[in-house]
Amino acid sequence: MKERGLSAGALAEHVNDAMADLTGHRGAVTERTVYRWLSGENRSPQDRQWQALEAVSGLPGTDLGFVPRARPRPATPSARLEDPVLGRRSFISVATGAAVAVSTGTATAATRPIVGHSDVDRLRVLLAELWLLDDQNGGGPVLEKRAADLAARTLSLQQHGSASQRVRSRLYAVAASFTAFAMFSAIDARRLGEAQRYLEQSVTLAGLSGDGQVQHQTWRYAAMLAGQRGRYADALAAAEACTGTRAHRTDPLYASLTHSRIALTAASLGDKTRALRALDRAHGAYDRADPAEARPSSVAFYTRGELHGLTGITHYRLGEAEKAEFHAHRCIADLRDDQHRNRAYYLSQAALAQVAQGDVEQAVATATRVIAPTGADAGRVPHLLGSFTSALNQAAPKSAVTRQWNDRTRTA
Structure with missing residues (x-):
């Protein structure tokens, strides 16, 4: 037991x-x-x-x-x-890359594998490994597929395994988290149609789980997806939905995440007053958060440095390039060594802020430091570098440094 x-x-x-x-x-x-x-x-x-x-x-x-x-x-x-717990033993082998064996079709209570908290904990280890890979290289089709496969296998255990109600709730939460991860990877690679499909699945699974942290995660990504599609009113509604989750109400770190997402979206809508007010609340909530508290791997990225990064993007959207550059550099200084994708992302943001101030030579020097995540030919970082190229050519079309940058990107 x-x-x-x-x-x-x-x-x-x-x-x-x-x-x-x-x-x-x-x-x-x-x-x-x-x-x-x-x-x-x-x-x-x-x-x-x-x-x-x-x-x-x-x-x-x-x-x-x-x-x-x-x-x-x-x-x-x-x-x-055969041993009714064979499914559980086979499932353990996922951690070493083997396939998951799950009962299907005509399984009965006498033949169903019993699924316990230890099985859920092993799934959460696999989820944490996915987030580590995302920090290093960003999302993309490979991580997206891996997360979607693990979500499907988790749901197979849910359907064909024998478990207590508490374990079933946790299984739904893990399946929702895997699906949300697949959505995030699709967003990162700008595969917005696939991301929308994952969103619909994740909302359903998160609701079945009753897990406030997973529900918060799903609405955050919904806001990101709507923002990428230019549907800022929908993005704001999704960000506001985070305030209704238990995670937002009970954990200041989640509250900080909520307010930072509201700030980004309000800035995109041109609502400067609301954006700045949300930023103040995001920083105030972060000050009250306990960094040592145990939380899911999906929020491990959210350090004070990340908050500075999101603050910088908000100021950039509000047309405050100098403040945007300041917070981007604060973010980059605080990133962990393994956060390669985020470093590339915020360096690109800093370069955009510099070219907006007319400092094209420094902007190109900053952008040159950006190393896009491996295999990321259609993700957020390459997209940002494309935006930087457009801004640079508009700001200084005849500059020698612009010609050098254009030659460099064509070669790349």
Whole structure:
């Protein structure tokens, strides 16, 4: 029970379901029955209960600590079938790149693998690994597909595994997080049609999970997607939806994320007063946040440096290039060494701010430091560099440094 995250009530329900599959009649095991087994008051369960316990656990009754009754017992389904926990053992191999084996089609409670909290924790490790790769190289089709595959496999465990209600909620949350990651990767690669499809799936899964952190993540990405499509009213509505999540209400870090997203969108709408007010709230909430608090890997990127980066983009959209450059440099100085994509992104933002101030030579020197993430030929960083090239040619079309930059980008 401890290993698989089952309460006494949850185990009782699993046993009752297994009895229904074995005999056609659902059992009447209760929490009290389970407590009697745990205490040793009842060390010889009834035949149907014994068979159901073996089917649910995949272990002989004697290994569970029970004493057989005097008369011989019939062979149980678990003795004739493959180990019911084979699906769980196969699932563990995902971490080393092997395929996930999941029951399909006609699985019953007697043959379904039991899914516990430890399985969910292994999934979350895989999710954290995806975010680390994203920090290093940015999103793209490869990470997008990997996340989508893991989301599908998680949902297969949800559909074909046997789990407590708490574990099922966590499975929905992880599936929503994998789908949201796939959406973020699609946004990063500017595959907006695919991102919209992932958004619809993620909203549904996040709602089923009841997890405020995952719901906050999904609405943040919805705001990003709408912003990339130029639908700023929708982007603002999605950012405001974050305020209704439990994560926003209870964790100042999430509240800071909410306000920084509102600031970006308000700036795009030309609402300077609201944008600056949201920035003040974002910085104030971040000051109240506990950086040591355990949080999902999806918000590990959000450091004070990242807040400065988003602040710089907001000022750039408001036409305040000098402030934008200041905050971009504050961000770059605070980035972790492994955040290659973000460094390239904010260097590009700094270069845009410099060319907006007419400092074209420094702008080109800054843009030259940008190394786009590996394989990122159609993502946010290359798109920003394209915007920089356009701005540079508009600001100083006949400058020698502009000609050199154009030659460099053509060669690249």
